[in-house]
Amino acid sequence: MDLIAEIRRRHLVSGESITSIARSLKLSRPTVRKHLRTTSSPSYQRRHQPAPKLTEAFQQMLTAWLTAEQTLPKSQRRTAQRLFEGLQVEGYLGSYDCVRRFVKRWKAHNTRPSVTQAFVPLRFAPGEVCQFDWSQEQVDIDGTSQKVKVAHFRLAYSRQMFVVAYPRETQEMLFDAHNRAFAFFGGVPQRMIYDNLKSVVQTILTGKARQFNPRFMALANHYLFEPVACTPASGWEKGQVENQLGNIREWLFTPRPRFASLADLNDWLALRCRELAQRQHPTEDRPIAEVFAQEHNTLRAIAAPFEGYLEEMLRVSGTCLVRVDYNRYSVPAEFAGKAVSVRLTADRLRIVHDRQIIAEHPRQFGRNQLVCNPWHYLPVLEKKPGALRHGAPFIEWDLPAPIRHVKEHLLKQPKGDRAFVELLQLAREAGLEPLQVACELSLETGLVTGAIVMNELRRLLAPPQPSAIHLPESLRLRSEPLADCARYDVLRGGTHGLH
CATH class of the missing domain: 1.10.10 (Arc Repressor Mutant, subunit A)
Known part of the structure; x- marks a missing residue:
């Protein structure tokens, strides 16, 4: 107009x-x-397209499908596109728009209007409540698109948020997320509100009563917070963090973030949480960061982080390996065939025997991966030095270039594999650096044998000689003996005399 x-x-x-x-x-x-020539507002009439291909038989088929699926959960109902594809299987030759318009009209006449629920506005005291939830996001890690599980925390009073990403949504990840969140907040709130996660709630009882997971209760007892589980299908009981899930997806994961590693992604997420705290608080005329600074003083101080790990008993195989989550990890050879305890954290795997950590590896989340420490197999090489040539731990061993060149020279010589194993045995305690220097010295001479490298390595590892010996006065000789070579002549003469 x-x-x-x-x-x-x-x-x-x-x-x-x-x-x-x-x-x-x-x-x-x-x-x-x-x-x-116009003096009034223009009016338009919607033109309804005919549906010549959507015959009565196809309309009845669609009606039957829609009626049957109306009782199913929304996630299990077919969309108009899927219904169109189903009609095509039955011989429908018309367009998708005809089907879409029919579905829209049918739902308008057969769907009950949604009832808007009423809620009571909530108010929380500083340091009283923190809400938690998980979400699934899509990221690019080292050039590969993958799904990650994101743990969301939100302090209800200040609206301060914290998010951290993990490969999975497991209990050890939950423990690590709490350690990171409480370290980020600088303290622990009085209560934590959760969904009825399996890693949190073991059994849902009548009303608000819950039987919590024993391992999760160890976390709650360590940090001394009260866990609260929501009523099933009542997300409004932790509405702040539910709203945060959509905001974080829009602000931080759209477009898809790209990072070299998951650690880099989490560093960036923590930085963005601090930057987003500069936004205006929804109920107070100041930034979220200022309100959080006030709430920080009411949080309970952290004495020590929770040692959050899952533990299971496994038996070491004959190849000195334990199998965890479809991957294999090496164990020192002396524990082959023995039962060990495997402790899983968010990023590490520790193998324990008699309450002593005997091996530790970075945790892998793929499948059929072999994680070996070559030093674990050194006792086996003492008896089977030929395994040095084709053993998987030694083929993939990333040795310094001088050591690798010496190894290539020795393996071409008779019993060279045993000679290289002896070098490794000597360098086991001192490390690869002295062995690398010894190999460099041997390569400079142009003569590379096991004896020469061993001699250089022993010289490097030998303790330094003292420049001078300082003796106490009581041990000093008052008259030092003099060298008298004539004594040897006397002995020689005496010997001839006996003959």
């Missing part, structure tokens, strides 16, 4: 020509003439 008023004013009041108005407004001259 504003455009019509402008055309009429420019032509009838200012006397501007129809051609000039059409050129400046990028309209056709017939359109300008039509608007000059």
Whole structure:
């Protein structure tokens, strides 16, 4: 209507020509003439497209499908596109738009109008409540697109948020997320509100009563917070963090973030949480960061982080390996065939025997991966030095270049594999650095044998000789003996005399 008023004013009041108005407004001259004759708002009528291909038989089929699926959960109902594909299987040759319009009309007449629920506005005291939830996001890690599980924390009073990403949504990840969140907040709130996660709730009882997971209760007892589980299908009981899930997906994961590693992603997420705290608080006339600074003083101080791990008993195989989550990890050879305890954390795997950690590896989340420490197999090489050539732990061993060159020289010599094993045995305690220096010295001479490298390595590992020996005065000789070579002549003469 504003455009019509402008055309009429420019032509009838200012006397501007129809051609000039059409050129400046990028309209056709017939359109300008039509608007000059208009004094009321234009009205439009929706034109309904016929559906010649959607015959009565297909309409009855669609109606039967929609009626049957109306009782199913929304996630299990077919969309108009899936219904269209189903009709195509039955011989339908019409367009998708016909099906979409029919589905829309049917739902408008057969779906009950949604009832808007009423809620009571909530208010929380500083340091009283923190809400928790998981979400699933898509990221690019080292050039590979993958799904990650994101743990969300939100302090209900200050609205301060914290998010951290993990490969999985397991209990050890939950423990690590709490350690990170409480370290980020600088303290622990009085209560934590959760969904009925399996890693949190073991049994749902009547009303609000819950039987919590014993391992999770160890976390709650360590940090001395009260766990609260929501009523099933009642997300509004922790509405702040539920709302945060969508906001975080829009602010931080759209477009898809790209990072070299998961650690880099989590560092960036923590930084963005601090930056987002500069936004205005929804109920107070100051930034979230200032309100959080006030709430921080009411949080309970952290004495020590919780040692959150899952533990299971496994038996070490004959190849000195334990199998965890479809991956294999090496154990020192002396524990082959023995039962060990495997402790899983979010990023590490520790193997324990008699309460002593005997091996530790970075945790892998793929499948069929072999994680070996070559030093674990050194006792086996003492008896089977030939395994040095084709043993998987030694083929993939990333040795320094001088040691690798010496190994190649020795393996071409008779019993060279045993000679290299002896070098490794000597370097086991001192490390690879002295062995690398010994190999460099041997390569400089141009003569590379096991004896020469061993001699250089022993010289490097030998303790330094003292420059001078300082003896106490009581041990000093008052008269030092003099060298007398004539004594040897006397002995020689005496010996001849006996003959």
